[in-house]
Amino acid sequence: SQKIEQNSEALNIQEGKTATLTCNYTNYSPAYLQWYRQDPGRGPVFLLLIRENEKEKRKERLKVTFDTTLKQSLFHITASQPADSATYLCALDLAGKLIFGQGTTLQVKP
Amino acid sequence: EPEVTQTPSHQVTQMGQEVILRCVPISNHLYFYWYRQILGQKVEFLVSFYNNEISEKSEIFDDQFSVERPDGSNFTLKIRSTKLEDSAMYFCASSARWGDEQFFGPGTRLTVL
Numbered sequence: 698s699q700k701i702e703q704n705s706e707a708l709n710i711q712e713g714k715t716a717t718l719t720c721n722y723t724n725y726s727p728a729y730l731q732w733y734r735q736d737p738g739r740g741p742v743f744l745l746l747i748r749e750n751e752k753e754k755r756k757e758r759l760k761v762t763f764d765t766t767l768k769q770s771l772f773h774i775t776a777s778q779p780a781d782s783a784t785y786l787c788a789l790d791l792a793g794k795l796i797f798g799q800g801t802t803l804q805v806k807p
Numbered sequence: 808e809p810e811v812t813q814t815p816s817h818q819v820t821q822m823g824q825e826v827i828l829r830c831v832p833i834s835n836h837l838y839f840y841w842y843r844q845i846l847g848q849k850v851e852f853l854v855s856f857y858n859n860e861i862s863e864k865s866e867i868f869d870d871q872f873s874v875e876r877p878d879g880s881n882f883t884l885k886i887r888s889t890k891l892e893d894s895a896m897y898f899c900a901s902s903a904r905w906g907d908e909q910f911f912g913p914g915t916r917l918t919v920l
Contacts, residue, residue: 729906740811740898740911741850786850793838793905794863797850 699724703787703798710777711806718772718801720787729790730763730770734783735800741786745772777805809833811912813899819918820889828884828915830899839882840900840909841874843867850898856882889919 704719720730728749733741747754747763747770754761760773774781784802788795812831820826832839841853855862856874864872873885882901886893896916900909 731908733911735850738896738914740900740914743908743910746908788850790906792863793902794840794852794855794865795842795850795909796852799849 699796701725701787701789701796701798703785703801705801706799707802707804709804709806712778714777716774716777716781716803716805718785718787718803720770720772720798722768722789725768725789725791725796726765727789727791730761731788731790731795732759732761732770732772733786733788733797735786736783741788741797744785746790774803777803779805779807781805809910811899811901811910813897813912813915815915816913817916817918819920822891822919823888826886826889826917828886828897828899828917830882830884830912831880832882832899832901833903833910834880836901836903836910838862838902838905838907839874839876840902841884842898842900842911843895844898844914845895853884886917889917891919893917894919 701722731746732744735741745761758775762771784800786800787798814829839856844850854864854868871887896914898914899912902909
Protein backbone atom coordinates (compact mmCIF):
# COMPACT_ATOMS: atom_id res chain seq x y z
CA SER A 698 0.00 0.00 0.00
CA GLN A 699 1.04 3.61 -0.47
CA LYS A 700 2.22 5.42 2.64
CA ILE A 701 3.86 8.69 3.56
CA GLU A 702 5.13 8.99 7.12
CA GLN A 703 6.81 11.75 9.06
CA ASN A 704 9.16 10.53 11.72
CA SER A 705 7.38 11.74 14.80
CA GLU A 706 4.31 13.65 15.75
CA ALA A 707 6.22 16.03 18.02
CA LEU A 708 9.78 17.27 18.30
CA ASN A 709 11.05 19.50 21.12
CA ILE A 710 14.39 21.27 20.81
CA GLN A 711 16.28 24.12 22.42
CA GLU A 712 16.60 27.47 20.70
CA GLY A 713 19.72 27.70 18.56
CA LYS A 714 19.85 23.97 17.81
CA THR A 715 19.19 22.33 14.46
CA ALA A 716 15.83 20.62 13.99
CA THR A 717 15.77 17.63 11.64
CA LEU A 718 12.46 16.29 10.40
CA THR A 719 12.11 13.10 8.38
CA CYS A 720 9.63 12.14 5.69
CA ASN A 721 9.53 8.57 4.36
CA TYR A 722 7.29 7.21 1.65
CA THR A 723 6.55 3.87 0.03
CA ASN A 724 5.06 2.88 -3.30
CA TYR A 725 5.09 6.39 -4.70
CA SER A 726 7.30 7.88 -7.41
CA PRO A 727 6.98 11.62 -6.96
CA ALA A 728 8.60 14.03 -9.37
CA TYR A 729 8.67 16.66 -6.67
CA LEU A 730 8.51 16.83 -2.92
CA GLN A 731 7.40 19.91 -1.04
CA TRP A 732 7.56 21.07 2.56
CA TYR A 733 4.93 23.31 4.13
CA ARG A 734 4.46 24.97 7.49
CA GLN A 735 1.05 24.98 9.17
CA ASP A 736 0.13 27.06 12.20
CA PRO A 737 -2.99 26.14 14.26
CA GLY A 738 -6.21 27.00 12.43
CA ARG A 739 -4.37 28.28 9.35
CA GLY A 740 -3.68 27.02 5.86
CA PRO A 741 -0.35 25.42 4.90
CA VAL A 742 2.37 27.83 3.82
CA PHE A 743 4.91 26.74 1.23
CA LEU A 744 8.55 26.52 2.32
CA LEU A 745 10.64 24.52 -0.15
CA LEU A 746 10.27 22.36 -3.24
CA ILE A 747 12.83 19.80 -4.36
CA ARG A 748 12.83 17.86 -7.62
CA GLU A 749 13.70 14.19 -8.03
CA ASN A 750 16.98 15.05 -9.78
CA GLU A 751 18.07 17.40 -6.98
CA LYS A 752 19.85 16.12 -3.91
CA GLU A 753 19.65 19.23 -1.77
CA LYS A 754 17.95 22.62 -1.67
CA ARG A 755 18.57 25.54 0.67
CA LYS A 756 16.71 28.69 1.59
CA GLU A 757 18.05 30.86 4.38
CA ARG A 758 18.05 28.64 7.52
CA LEU A 759 16.17 25.84 5.80
CA LYS A 760 17.64 22.85 3.99
CA VAL A 761 15.90 19.90 2.41
CA THR A 762 17.36 16.72 0.96
CA PHE A 763 15.66 14.16 -1.28
CA ASP A 764 16.88 10.59 -1.68
CA THR A 765 14.72 8.76 -4.22
CA THR A 766 16.57 5.49 -3.59
CA LEU A 767 15.85 5.55 0.14
CA LYS A 768 12.47 7.20 -0.57
CA GLN A 769 13.22 9.77 2.09
CA SER A 770 13.41 13.52 2.53
CA LEU A 771 15.08 15.30 5.43
CA PHE A 772 14.13 18.85 6.40
CA HIS A 773 16.54 20.88 8.53
CA ILE A 774 16.04 24.18 10.34
CA THR A 775 19.36 25.55 11.59
CA ALA A 776 19.71 28.07 14.42
CA SER A 777 16.11 27.38 15.39
CA GLN A 778 14.01 30.09 17.03
CA PRO A 779 10.80 29.97 19.09
CA ALA A 780 9.04 31.52 16.07
CA ASP A 781 9.82 28.31 14.15
CA SER A 782 7.38 26.45 16.41
CA ALA A 783 4.68 25.04 14.12
CA THR A 784 3.61 21.85 12.36
CA TYR A 785 5.71 20.96 9.33
CA LEU A 786 4.12 18.99 6.52
CA CYS A 787 5.85 16.90 3.92
CA ALA A 788 3.93 16.58 0.65
CA LEU A 789 4.54 14.38 -2.36
CA ASP A 790 3.67 16.07 -5.63
CA LEU A 791 1.96 13.52 -7.86
CA ALA A 792 1.04 15.11 -11.18
CA GLY A 793 0.04 18.32 -9.47
CA LYS A 794 -1.91 16.93 -6.55
CA LEU A 795 -0.24 17.02 -3.14
CA ILE A 796 -0.31 13.98 -0.86
CA PHE A 797 0.50 15.14 2.66
CA GLY A 798 2.07 13.39 5.59
CA GLN A 799 0.49 13.75 8.99
CA GLY A 800 2.99 16.43 10.01
CA THR A 801 5.57 16.89 12.74
CA THR A 802 4.87 19.50 15.40
CA LEU A 803 8.06 21.32 16.30
CA GLN A 804 8.38 23.14 19.60
CA VAL A 805 11.45 25.35 20.00
CA LYS A 806 12.06 26.31 23.62
CA PRO A 807 13.88 29.54 24.53
CA GLU B 808 1.62 40.22 -1.71
CA PRO B 809 -1.16 38.38 -3.56
CA GLU B 810 -3.05 35.79 -1.56
CA VAL B 811 -5.84 33.26 -1.86
CA THR B 812 -9.00 34.28 -0.05
CA GLN B 813 -11.88 32.11 1.11
CA THR B 814 -15.41 32.84 2.32
CA PRO B 815 -17.01 32.23 4.68
CA SER B 816 -14.44 31.57 7.37
CA HIS B 817 -16.94 29.39 9.24
CA GLN B 818 -20.10 27.72 7.92
CA VAL B 819 -22.57 25.86 10.10
CA THR B 820 -25.22 23.78 8.35
CA GLN B 821 -27.74 21.05 9.01
CA MET B 822 -27.17 17.55 7.69
CA GLY B 823 -28.66 17.15 4.22
CA GLN B 824 -28.33 20.83 3.31
CA GLU B 825 -26.32 22.13 0.38
CA VAL B 826 -23.30 24.34 1.00
CA ILE B 827 -21.14 26.37 -1.34
CA LEU B 828 -17.63 27.30 -0.28
CA ARG B 829 -16.04 30.16 -2.14
CA CYS B 830 -12.46 30.92 -3.06
CA VAL B 831 -10.68 33.66 -4.97
CA PRO B 832 -7.37 32.24 -6.22
CA ILE B 833 -4.36 34.40 -7.04
CA SER B 834 -5.24 36.27 -10.21
CA ASN B 835 -2.63 34.98 -12.67
CA HIS B 836 -2.73 31.38 -11.46
CA LEU B 837 -4.08 28.69 -13.76
CA TYR B 838 -4.38 25.63 -11.51
CA PHE B 839 -6.84 25.38 -8.66
CA TYR B 840 -7.30 22.84 -5.92
CA TRP B 841 -9.49 21.92 -2.97
CA TYR B 842 -8.20 20.07 0.07
CA ARG B 843 -9.83 19.23 3.36
CA GLN B 844 -8.51 18.59 6.86
CA ILE B 845 -10.62 16.84 9.45
CA LEU B 846 -9.71 18.03 12.93
CA GLY B 847 -6.48 16.41 14.09
CA GLN B 848 -5.90 14.61 10.79
CA LYS B 849 -3.79 15.16 7.72
CA VAL B 850 -4.56 17.48 4.84
CA GLU B 851 -6.31 15.46 2.09
CA PHE B 852 -6.52 16.21 -1.62
CA LEU B 853 -10.03 16.51 -3.04
CA VAL B 854 -9.82 17.84 -6.59
CA SER B 855 -7.67 19.76 -9.05
CA PHE B 856 -9.05 22.03 -11.77
CA TYR B 857 -7.49 23.47 -14.91
CA ASN B 858 -8.82 25.04 -18.07
CA ASN B 859 -12.39 24.85 -16.79
CA GLU B 860 -12.38 21.18 -16.10
CA ILE B 861 -11.46 18.72 -13.38
CA SER B 862 -7.93 17.36 -13.85
CA GLU B 863 -8.01 14.84 -11.07
CA LYS B 864 -10.20 13.93 -8.11
CA SER B 865 -9.80 11.72 -5.08
CA GLU B 866 -12.07 8.97 -3.80
CA ILE B 867 -13.50 11.46 -1.31
CA PHE B 868 -14.78 13.65 -4.15
CA ASP B 869 -17.92 11.65 -4.93
CA ASP B 870 -21.13 12.69 -6.69
CA GLN B 871 -22.09 14.92 -3.75
CA PHE B 872 -19.20 17.25 -4.58
CA SER B 873 -18.81 19.60 -7.51
CA VAL B 874 -16.52 22.47 -8.41
CA GLU B 875 -17.05 25.45 -10.65
CA ARG B 876 -15.28 28.55 -11.85
CA PRO B 877 -18.35 30.68 -12.55
CA ASP B 878 -16.39 33.76 -13.60
CA GLY B 879 -12.80 34.88 -14.03
CA SER B 880 -12.06 35.16 -10.34
CA ASN B 881 -14.11 32.77 -8.18
CA PHE B 882 -13.64 29.05 -7.66
CA THR B 883 -16.34 27.24 -5.71
CA LEU B 884 -16.82 23.88 -4.03
CA LYS B 885 -20.40 22.68 -3.64
CA ILE B 886 -21.50 19.86 -1.38
CA ARG B 887 -25.03 18.88 -2.39
CA SER B 888 -26.27 17.04 0.68
CA THR B 889 -23.94 17.41 3.63
CA LYS B 890 -23.17 14.58 6.03
CA LEU B 891 -21.82 14.75 9.56
CA GLU B 892 -18.49 13.40 8.31
CA ASP B 893 -18.12 16.36 5.94
CA SER B 894 -17.28 18.50 8.97
CA ALA B 895 -13.72 19.69 8.35
CA MET B 896 -11.57 22.63 7.36
CA TYR B 897 -11.67 23.11 3.59
CA PHE B 898 -8.69 24.75 1.93
CA CYS B 899 -8.55 26.20 -1.53
CA ALA B 900 -5.16 26.47 -3.23
CA SER B 901 -3.80 27.74 -6.51
CA SER B 902 -0.56 27.52 -8.45
CA ALA B 903 0.86 29.31 -11.48
CA ARG B 904 2.21 26.21 -13.19
CA TRP B 905 1.90 22.45 -12.97
CA GLY B 906 4.13 21.10 -10.20
CA ASP B 907 4.74 24.53 -8.71
CA GLU B 908 4.34 25.58 -5.12
CA GLN B 909 0.73 25.86 -4.11
CA PHE B 910 -0.65 28.88 -2.31
CA PHE B 911 -3.30 27.99 0.25
CA GLY B 912 -6.16 30.10 1.50
CA PRO B 913 -7.00 30.50 5.19
CA GLY B 914 -9.70 27.83 5.00
CA THR B 915 -13.42 27.53 5.65
CA ARG B 916 -14.40 25.59 8.74
CA LEU B 917 -17.52 23.58 7.88
CA THR B 918 -19.58 22.24 10.75
CA VAL B 919 -22.42 19.86 9.91
CA LEU B 920 -24.96 19.34 12.68
